[in-house]
Amino acid sequence: MKYLLVICNAPDAATARQLASTLVAEQLAACVNILAPCLSVYRWQGQLEETEEIPLLIKTTQPAYAALQAGLAELHPYEVPEIIALDIEQGLPAYLTWVSSLHAFK
Known part of the structure; x- marks a missing residue:
């Protein structure tokens, strides 16, 4: 199973x-x-911007990523939201098992 951290x-x-x-x-x-x-x-759009934002750290799995990205892009108010997925190379096995057990894998 591959795990992801989405920012x-x-x-x-x-x-x-x-x-x-x-x-x-x-x-x-x-x-999250x-x-x-x-x-x-x-x-x-050609302008330098400074904006206060709230970062989200989203833990998911590779099989759930496509649906997560689609849902996040649909719900997000930005025209082009930042959605960046990073592979989780290692982690506590019990935690990663918990992450994978909570997904419907849509």
């Missing part, structure tokens, strides 16, 4: 909670950590 930023705390709750309720993620606000500096 996504939300525009505010309410959106972060809604995204996290939906992903877990729909069994697309085992767990909602972090403290951060300042994101980026270029969008």
Whole structure:
């Protein structure tokens, strides 16, 4: 089984909670950590932007990723949300078993 850590930023705390709750309720993620606000500096449509965002750390599996990405992109208010998946190379076996046991693998 392959495990993933998905990173996504939300525009505010309410959106972060809604995204996290939906992903877990729909069994697309085992767990979502909602972090403290951060300042994101980026270029969008030719303009330099500085925006406070709420980072999400989403734990999922490779089989659940396509549905997670589609659901997250549909629910997210940004035109182009940051959705980055990183392979989890190692982890506590009991934790990774727990992650895989919570998925519907849609």
